[in-house]
Amino acid sequence: MKRLLKSWIAKAVLSIGIVSAIVSASYGQDKVIRIGFQKYGKLVLLKGRGTLEGKLKPLGYTVSWTEFPSGPPLLEALNVGAIDFGVTGESPPIFAQAAGAPLVYLANDPPAPQGEAILVPKDSPLKSVADLRGKKVALNKGANVHYLLVRALEQAGMKYTDIQPVFLAPADALAAFTRGAVDAWVIWDPYEAAAEASTGARILADGTGLVTNYQFYFSSKKFLADNPQAVDLVLEELNEVDEWTKKNIRAVAEQLSPSIGLPASVLEVSLKREAFGTLPINSEVIASQQRIADTFFALGLIPKAVNVSELQRKPGS
Incomplete structure (x- = not known):
């Protein structure tokens, strides 16, 4: 089991090299939504189901998927225009905003x-x-x-x-x-x-009693401005995945096991600790993120203070 875990993590880390390969692609390529995902999570499930491509096809879009080992390199890829849409936890967007990344908070999962x-x-x-x-x-x-x-x-x-x-x-x-x-x-x-x-x-x-551990969905500002309908459709499909997963955790764990390379029993434990439902960003969530940003600035972990609300999706966008 330990050797399996080491092998799985090592393979996940290799994906960071993909960023340099795809960044040369022109930003905003016609009718392509480039999605960054991590080895595990709801975007993996969405990718596996294959339903997003069918929903986007009538709008003239295709989908490309790129795997990342964690949130920070995923948001760096979004920063440099290598992807259009992705998901991370709470802290990566704080560091990304401090670095000037042109990202937008679109939605979040409930606390986990x-x-x-x-x-x-x-x-x-x-x-x-x-x-x-x-x-x-x-x-x-x-x-x-x-x-x-x-x-x-x-x-x-x-x-x-x-x-x-x-x-x-x-x-x-x-x-x-x-x-x-x-x-x-x-x-x-x-x-x-x-x-x-x-x-x-x-x-x-x-994290019980200490942190919320939200998962956030992001797009670049430019992609959202040019493709709001496609962004909304991705979020709708994520909600569909949520509904399916929370009712079928054992089956989902068994389905994910071969592609992720971890036993279904391990994935079942992990899935049971997740929260389900893709929610619009609200003021409480933004306030929670602002507390993290202020804490990191006070500790000298980010170079400047940031205003998280500046990156919240505006109504109608």
Whole structure:
């Protein structure tokens, strides 16, 4: 199981190289919507079902799909015009906005705080977040788990500077975690569920009571301005996927298993920690994102303050 997890993560990381290959394509190519997705999630299900292509065909669109290992490189691809539409967690758009990315918040999934966690090895002496003082904690910089770590430390009466953050992509983090080079790993599903199953990792804390762990859907400003009908159709199809998935979690896990390369039992655990429903962005969600942005700026993690509401989709657009 551990070897399977390592192989799966390594393959996911290879997809980042695709960005350089596709960025040379002209931006706004006629009637093509370029969708960025991650190894796991609702866009993977939408891609697998094949229904989006049929719905977009009468409007004259085709669809191209590009896989990314995590949210930060996906939004970098959107920033440089390599994709038009994608999904990430809470933190990546904060870093992207600070870097000037021309993105628009389109919609979000409901909160799923159990879908990310701080893990420690099964035989670790660490019993609480407070025990992380002075310890090495692996995480993907700029990913959704970055804020979880900050909030968990705050709740434990600690500062971000009280731990030693070790910025590693999931594949490298798993290797470091397995050989004991780091004391803890902050990670999201299905990596979280897979690590629990393959290594016996324990959850020191998940996002419950700390973070919302929203998933957000984005497009570039230009693509939304030029193709609002296509964007809305993608969101409608995501809602259809949600309805189907939440009623058929076991079947969905079995369907995803061959393509993702993880056992259906692991994916079922992960799916049960998800939240379903694609919702329009509202003021409460924007306020939540603004709190993350303000926190990251105060910690010096982003170079400037940002106003998240500037990137909210405007009515009628």
